Amino acid sequence: MGLVIFYVKKLFKIFRNEVLVLPSRVVVGLFFIVLLGLPLVTQDPYFIRIIILTSIFAIFAASWDLLSGFTGQMNFGHALFFGVGAYGSAMLNIHFNIPPWATIPMGAIVAVLAGLIVGIPCLRLKHTYLALTTLAFPIILLGIIIALPDISGGELGMTGLKRITESLLGNYYLHVGVFLVLAVIMWEITDSNTGIIFHAIREDELAVKASGINTVFYKLLAFCLSGFFAGIAGGLYAHYMRIAGPSTLGVDQSFTVVIYAIFGGAATIYGPIAAVFILFPLLEVFRLWPEYRMMLFAAVVLVILLYMPEGLIHWIRDKIEKECPRCKIRNIATRKTCRICTANLD
Amino acid sequence: MKKCTLGWRMLLVACIVMAFSLPAWAAKTIKIGVIGPMQSLEGRDHWAGATMAADEINAAGGVKVGNEKMQIVLIKADSNEDKNITDASNAMERLMTKDKVDFVVGGFRTEAVFPMQDIAMDYKKIFIGCGAATDALCDRVGTDYKRYKYYFRGTPFKSSYLAKTSIMHLLACAAVIKKELNAPIKVALVAEKLAWTEGMVKLIQGYVPKLGMELVGTWQPSANATDVTAELSAIQKSGANIIFTVFSGMVGITFARQAGEFKIPALQVGINVESQKDGFWEATKGMGNYVFTMNTYVQGVEQNELTKPFMDGYKKRFKGTPTYTADTYASIKYNLVPAIEAVGSLDSDKLVAFMEAREYLVPSGKVKYEKNKDGVYTHDLTWGPGYLTSVGCQWQDGKLVGVWPNNWMPDPKNYPNLKITYKGMVPIKLPPWMKKQ
Numbered sequence: 204m205g206l207v208i209f210y211v212k213k214l215f216k217i218f219r220n221e222v223l224v225l226p227s228r229v230v231v232g233l234f235f236i237v238l239l240g241l242p243l244v245t246q247d248p249y250f251i252r253i254i255i256l257t258s259i260f261a262i263f264a265a266s267w268d269l270l271s272g273f274t275g276q277m278n279f280g281h282a283l284f285f286g287v288g289a290y291g292s293a294m295l296n297i298h299f300n301i302p303p304w305a306t307i308p309m310g311a312i313v314a315v316l317a318g319l320i321v322g323i324p325c326l327r328l329k330h331t332y333l334a335l336t337t338l339a340f341p342i343i344l345l346g347i348i349i350a351l352p353d354i355s356g357g358e359l360g361m362t363g364l365k366r367i368t369e370s371l372l373g374n375y376y377l378h379v380g381v382f383l384v385l386a387v388i389m390w391e392i393t394d395s396n397t398g399i400i401f402h403a404i405r406e407d408e409l410a411v412k413a414s415g416i417n418t419v420f421y422k423l424l425a426f427c428l429s430g431f432f433a434g435i436a437g438g439l440y441a442h443y444m445r446i447a448g449p450s451t452l453g454v455d456q457s458f459t460v461v462i463y464a465i466f467g468g469a470a471t472i473y474g475p476i477a478a479v480f481i482l483f484p485l486l487e488v489f490r491l492w493p494e495y496r497m498m499l500f501a502a503v504v505l506v507i508l509l510y511m512p513e514g515l516i517h518w519i520r521d522k523i524e525k526e527c528p529r530c531k532i533r534n535i536a537t538r539k540t541c542r543i544c545t546a547n548l549d
Numbered sequence: 550m551k552k553c554t555l556g557w558r559m560l561l562v563a564c565i566v567m568a569f570s571l572p573a574w575a576a577k578t579i580k581i582g583v584i585g586p587m588q589s590l591e592g593r594d595h596w597a598g599a600t601m602a603a604d605e606i607n608a609a610g611g612v613k614v615g616n617e618k619m620q621i622v623l624i625k626a627d628s629n630e631d632k633n634i635t636d637a638s639n640a641m642e643r644l645m646t647k648d649k650v651d652f653v654v655g656g657f658r659t660e661a662v663f664p665m666q667d668i669a670m671d672y673k674k675i676f677i678g679c680g681a682a683t684d685a686l687c688d689r690v691g692t693d694y695k696r697y698k699y700y701f702r703g704t705p706f707k708s709s710y711l712a713k714t715s716i717m718h719l720l721a722c723a724a725v726i727k728k729e730l731n732a733p734i735k736v737a738l739v740a741e742k743l744a745w746t747e748g749m750v751k752l753i754q755g756y757v758p759k760l761g762m763e764l765v766g767t768w769q770p771s772a773n774a775t776d777v778t779a780e781l782s783a784i785q786k787s788g789a790n791i792i793f794t795v796f797s798g799m800v801g802i803t804f805a806r807q808a809g810e811f812k813i814p815a816l817q818v819g820i821n822v823e824s825q826k827d828g829f830w831e832a833t834k835g836m837g838n839y840v841f842t843m844n845t846y847v848q849g850v851e852q853n854e855l856t857k858p859f860m861d862g863y864k865k866r867f868k869g870t871p872t873y874t875a876d877t878y879a880s881i882k883y884n885l886v887p888a889i890e891a892v893g894s895l896d897s898d899k900l901v902a903f904m905e906a907r908e909y910l911v912p913s914g915k916v917k918y919e920k921n922k923d924g925v926y927t928h929d930l931t932w933g934p935g936y937l938t939s940v941g942c943q944w945q946d947g948k949l950v951g952v953w954p955n956n957w958m959p960d961p962k963n964y965p966n967l968k969i970t971y972k973g974m975v976p977i978k979l980p981p982w983m984k985k986q
Binding site (some may be wrong): 358449 | 587588625627629632633634635636638639640642643645646647659660663664667683685689745747
């Protein structure tokens with residue numbers, strides 16, 4: 204009993220000293236609680252559907268950030284991984300009758316292979332050239348899909364996919380649960396040594412090479428990891444929508460994910476996630492003014508990018524928190540001195 | 550005193566508001582969701598057809614359901630499906646769960662209609678598709694009747710019948726060329742480079758030699774091409790006297806305009822969606838003369854006695870000719886409402902049993918639902934003489950006129966006396982520069 208009390212006290216202490224000290228961490232904690240507790244407040248199928256799809260696109264947006272935001276390898280064809288995940292999982296489900304809980308990770312593995320296929324020829328490319336080359340890959344795959352209608356369903360896509368579960372709450376907790384777990388994994392990757400190397404590659408690849416780090420390996424690793432997470436999102440999407448169609452590989456799909464990442468703030472993981480959780484439901488709210496819906500959406504994105512070029516979440520975080528100039532630890536904006544090194548924050 | 554006056558005033562206002570809104574609470578309504586890409590012509594016509602039907606029915610007192618009269622209330626849902634499939638499925642879910650509609654009409658892009666169909670079936674709501682032609686949408690009804698029986702095709706007939714009709718048009722044009730020019734038929738196939746044309750291209754390539762015609766080549770320009778002179782000069786050199794077009798995009802205008810400017814000695818027939826629109830003549834500066842295309846409605850052509858009142862009503866209200874997606878009108882007025890009145894209920898299962906067995910007239914022909922080879926209803930539309938055939942139309946001197954079926958013999962071997970002609974048909978005209986060859 205004493206041991207339990209000791210650990211509870213320790214947990215509370217960590218919570219008080221590590222979470223409650225920063226507003227951004229409190230917001231993340233609340234976000235987890237709200238998401239997991241939402242069905243206790245409402246089980247409206249439309250609302251649940253929007254949150255499920257938001258969760259799927261949040262994984263997709265964060266996976267782009269992992270590759271392009273962190274390593275700086277600008278991928279304008281990210282729909283390739285999403286589409287490969289969707290089609291891979293759909294083909295396994297339809298042609299081999301494998302259940303969705305198995306086809307989704309298998310589809311993601313196919314997306315990892317796609318990551319390698321794209322990553323290897325792109326190793327020598329940078330900036331605009333890389334962006335344009337990656338843009339071509341989903342278009343090439345789309346051509347292959349249209350050319351093989353017996354296997355891929357052609358222009359109509361693959362229909363009749365099974366959902367993992369038919370239960371409303373089952374679907375909610377499955378998708379939201381997978382999203383939260385994958386978001387934490389992606390965050391942990393970027394916070395690890397690998398993440399630091401990703402960062403360093405973006406800032407100065409030559410310096411990283413000079414430090415004896417195999418940048419080729421890490422750049423390919425970023426492609427594969429990003430492909431894996433986007434592939435999971437694609438597989439979840441295909442089974443939830445019960446169709447894997449050519450639109451999963453569409454150019455607009457690739458650009459939407461870039462919009463999400465830039466809107467929220469690139470190289471953060473949480474930025475693109477927050478952006479999807481703001482923009483996707485907002486588009487539904489704008490159904491109240493159907494004629495102006497897309498115009499309002501574009502206006503919101505433009506205004507944010509105009510006044511907050513680093514992204515909305517960066518901007519908000521800079522308003523509520525301050526970084527210590529000496530130890531680089533973040534503090535709540537109301538503090539005058541750093542909570543760790545007591546340096547003056549103003 | 551002042552307080553009392555204010556209280557009385559508030560009470561009076563409340564009473565007036567309640568009195569005026571009483572009929573609205575008292576009357577029960579039938580909610581019909583109209584889903585489509587509302588920012589484009591197809592979606593706007595979904596809405597136009599549905600509003601026409603609802604207004605006519607409500608003005609006549611509403612729908613008699615058992616012993617009570619109900620008014621129709623339409624709920625507009627912009628699916629944005631031409632751009633975003635996820636958006637389209639969300640719009641359908643919203644119709645089902647937020648707006649709680651009783652029925653849905655609409656849908657346009659096949660890839661979007663599949664998930665929409667699944668959602669409607671989840672809620673066991675009748676969904677009448679008014680836009681997507683893919684066979685597979687109704688094949689699903691036949692293979693999994695229990696789940697998909699709430700889906701009906703409203704318009705157009707399935708894509709394999711669209712191809713069949715195009716072949717009929719090709720034969721009609723070939724007959725005129727043979728009669729007037731006594732020349733062997735040489736066909737140039739020009740299809741825009743889009744996925745939907747692939748099946749059509751293969752079919753025409755396979756069929757043309759079987760019909761005793763020569764296929765001189767296949768050209769596939771971009772759907773948005775702004776110059777097709779290279780293709781046209783190659784077609785001219787090939788000696789083709791028929792150009793079979795498969796266009797849905799802006800290339801339909803470019804091709805027709807440039808072919809007219811160069812006076813290519815060949816008749817254009819097939820599908821050219823842009824030429825179905827009223828603005829085609831102006832868009833081609835009159836160079837689109839003699840272009841022949843498939844259509845559902847043409848001013849002056851009457852498939853039956855319902856065509857003219859519909860066309861006139863549409864023209865009066867929306868100033869133009871309806872496209873096929875405006876058949877939401879027929880789906881509501883001639884399919885849903887008579888079924889509800891006959892069954893006396895809004896229960897989907899009872900209605901399906903009644904609707905699938907009916908044969909009824911609509912402005913574009915007569916509807917009868919098909920069964921598959923196992924005898925299970927697919928709720929697909931029957932094509933052929935006496936049912937739905939569509940109309941072949943041609944631009945003749947600034948006017949889009951009906952030219953097919955005109956003395957069409959659908960089965961000359963078995964029924965040599967059966968000839969189909971719709972009221973208002975005129976003969977196919979060849980471009981004068983073809984005759985000077």
